[in-house]
Amino acid sequence: MAVESRMDKIVGLCKRRGFIFQSSEIYGGSNGFWDYGPLGVELKRNVRQAWWADMITLHDELTVQPGAPSTFDMTGVETSIIMHPQVWKVSGHYDLFCDMMVDCRACKSRFRADHIQSSQCPQKPSKCPGEHDSCQLTDPREFNLMFKTTLGAMGTEADAAFLRPETAQGMFVNFKNVCDSSRVKIPFGIAQIGKSFRNEITPRNFTFRSREFEQMEMEFFCHPSHSLAWYQYWRDRRYNWYINLGISKANLILREHAKEELAHYSVGTADLEYAFPFLGPGEYGELEGVAHRGDFDLRSHSEGKLKKEGESLVVEQGADGKPKYAGSGKDLSYFDDQTRERFIPHVIEPAAGCDRATLAFLCEAYYEDEQPDEKGVMQSRVVLRLHPRLAPIKVAVFPLIKKEGMPEKAAELYRDLKQAGIAAAFDQQAAIGRRYRRMDEIGTPYCVTIDGETMTAGTVTVRDRDTLEQIRLPMNEVVGYVQGKLRG
């Protein structure tokens, strides 16, 4: 058996301490689905909250943000997971995700059934798949990356609906509703956090590629002539969000897509990628894509599914000469009453994976170091150096020993912290050193210990997770101290 890898240790810690479990584990597990445990749910909530606060709650619409072309508005929505089936036809997901596919058992390649005639056999490029002697093609099989369900108890194929493969369409189809109801003016953004579903062929690498996952997406609508500047603004701002929450610059890269790599509608896309431990040296996994989507989405939902023809996007025609998938027919243009100009806004989309961000923060935080025990012998220590704002528990309170009134005093402080809205823990079980280690392993940044001096002088020690240094504070200053650390 090989030495346990860093990733194995992180996965083990996640299970051991209740961050992440495999879904339906007692029944043998369900591939590509994950459950967040008591600590994991807090960590992920904190990731979500950090994103939402940055995007919405703390956004200052009166001040020009550093690096931004102008002031802007931010709003949020929460839209349904099952949408009108036409949404996915117009967005392109239906065609992209619902193909009939043919596999070749000989060369292990997969081809779209309707593209066989124009594809090359990997073993003999001059021939089509199936024409080479050794080819062993399967029958065409439905290869559906969207989860299908049916509407209504008697649902037939005509009632087929899909679980959303991304949250973005919820913002596009509500563009007009938000404009009409919230007095926002362009430029502005609509943000949403929610579950999305993709029937991934090969879920892999812990929670990195799951079939059910949570996205944190924002669609930013702006004037076409300013779109490039906004693209650059959001790309850099999103990079800094991760850095400010503790991701090191050594492990995070901002990678601009090459022109060939861009989606059919995109003018520019950058990926924020993290050096996950399960990847090889120099390899990175995508945390977030920041895409310049032009006017593709709003035009599609207005006119019908678009395809690229030369340099422009045109409505894709069916065999009958009508649009292959009709749009809503609603006018999704925007009228600027200052400049008296009507235009279809361009869209900048930072689309982040919440589970991926959570996993990256966990990976980044995982450390093993050596600390002396009470006899001065070096012992290995596992510590999660999570940013205090992300830590599931912010502060733990310990009575040094289980008598002389210390547990009662500790409970008093614990209650004060809870009253102040701080996630606090109380532990009087086992030796003090063990309690510190337990908290290190789940990333609790501060441990407060009630000792003999607390009983006489009213002071406590506050021990720092990363430095192990202790300071003495009056007990009634602990709440303010922790609040200050969480703010800074």
Place this chain on the structure above:
RNA sequence: GCGGGCGUAGCUCAAUGGUAGAGCUCCAGCCUUCCAAGCUGGUGGUGUGGGUUCGAUUCCCAUCGCCCGCUCCA
């Protein structure tokens, strides 16, 4: 989905065609005045379903899950 490897306790690892053990963790008690201490006791396991057999954790089949490669993406 295809090909290869792997499934014994929460973790690390034993053993066996005939009652599955240990260390650590965890829980309870005692002790303990600052970094996984000590003592006592306790919980807990052969992924799942079939087959062969008097008897299967062990042999066979299937299935599920995990890891690696193809593939895909937030």
